[in-house]
Amino acid sequence: MGKLQDKVAVITGGASGIGAATAKLFVEEGAKVVLVDLNEEKGKAFEQELKNQNAEALFVKGNITSEEEVAAFFKQTIETFGKVDIVFNNAGIGRVHSSHDLEYSEWRNTVNVDLDGVFLVAREALREFLKAGGGVMVNTASMYGWVGSPGSAAYNAAKGGVINLTRSLALEYAEQNIRINALCPGFIDTPIIPEESKDILRQMTPMKRLGQSEEMAKAVLFLSSDDSSFMTGNTLTVDGGYTAQ
Numbered sequence: 001m002g003k004l005q006d007k008v009a010v011i012t013g014g015a016s017g018i019g020a021a022t023a024k025l026f027v028e029e030g031a032k033v034v035l036v037d038l039n040e041e042k043g044k045a046f047e048q049e050l051k052n053q054n055a056e057a058l059f060v061k062g063n064i065t066s067e068e069e070v071a072a073f074f075k076q077t078i079e080t081f082g083k084v085d086i087v088f089n090n091a092g093i094g095r096v097h098s099s100h101d102l103e104y105s106e107w108r109n110t111v112n113v114d115l116d117g118v119f120l121v122a123r124e125a126l127r128e129f130l131k132a133g134g135g136v137m138v139n140t141a142s143m144y145g146w147v148g149s150p151g152s153a154a155y156n157a158a159k160g161g162v163i164n165l166t167r168s169l170a171l172e173y174a175e176q177n178i179r180i181n182a183l184c185p186g187f188i189d190t191p192i193i194p195e196e197s198k199d200i201l202r203q204m205t206p207m208k209r210l211g212q213s214e215e216m217a218k219a220v221l222f223l224s225s226d227d228s229s230f231m232t233g234n235t236l237t238v239d240g241g242y243t244a245q
């Protein structure tokens with residue numbers, strides 16, 4: 001029996017990187033997965049890949065910054081699988097830009113996806129969890145929610161926001177059988193990291209390598225399963241030692 005046997009998990013950013021690796025591990029552990037992503041081509045191909053392995057998977061194209069689309073993908077999840085047990089609130093974007101000439105529209109776009117979008121997904125998840133009598137949420141923040149770095153003020157501010165949003169929601173719903181924690185990845189080898197940056201990011205990491213999405217998936221599984229049953233409002237930082245410096 002898997003650690004997530006017959007659980008239904010919604011995974012935003014589920015077509016790529018950390019979200020996709022988590023979906024793979026979740027289905028190995030017996031879960032049914034709903035992959036939400038803007039990238040329809042990748043999402044549909046990945047849905048098919050999982051189905052070919054006899055997994056129960058559904059891809060839904062959705063934008064986490066749209067209230068209507070967030071409500072719609074939760075509705076589709078309930079219609080297809082009957083419930084939502086786990087929400088991996090993971091979709092995000094990252095850009096490097098000096099702050100003194102960062103357009104306000106670019107600041108807004110980053111915060112809109114990386115913080116507002118996380119809230120919109122969390123709000124809908126909470127509505128379903130309250131109806132069902134409980135649930136588990138994992139929000140993807142970043143090690144840059146803990147420490148600063150030059151050139152990523154909007155991203156880092158949003159990720160810091162995700163950490164304290166996680167704590168605040170966890171406290172608000174702790175008595176309702178709802179656990180909410182955050183994952184704080186270091187530099188992970190996914191499409192969000194430009195190829196030309198990889199060498200320098202390896203050098204900046206004490207373990208002198210990038211993390212793998214599969215290593216994040218294991219942490220998300222821990223936070224999503226009963227293995228972390230007494231844990232809420234907390235963070236798991238998986239960063240090859242970066243924030244120990």
Ligand SMILES: NC(=O)c1ccc[n+]([C@@H]2O[C@H](COP(=O)([O-])OP(=O)(O)OC[C@H]3O[C@@H](n4cnc5c(N)ncnc54)[C@H](O)[C@@H]3O)[C@@H](O)[C@H]2O)c1
Nearest residue numbers: 013016017018037038063064091092142185187188190192
């Ligand atoms: N890779 C890293 O080094 C790293 C480090 C720290 C935190 N993170 C965070 O991990 C999360 C996953 O990133 P990843 O590294 O797997 O990158 P990724 O680019 O492989 O995956 C992110 C996915 O999110 C989707 N997405 C973006 N905006 C969306 C929106 N508005 N609505 C729906 N889907 C949207 C993208 O289409 C993409 O498929 C992000 O929140 C990112 O900030 C990544």
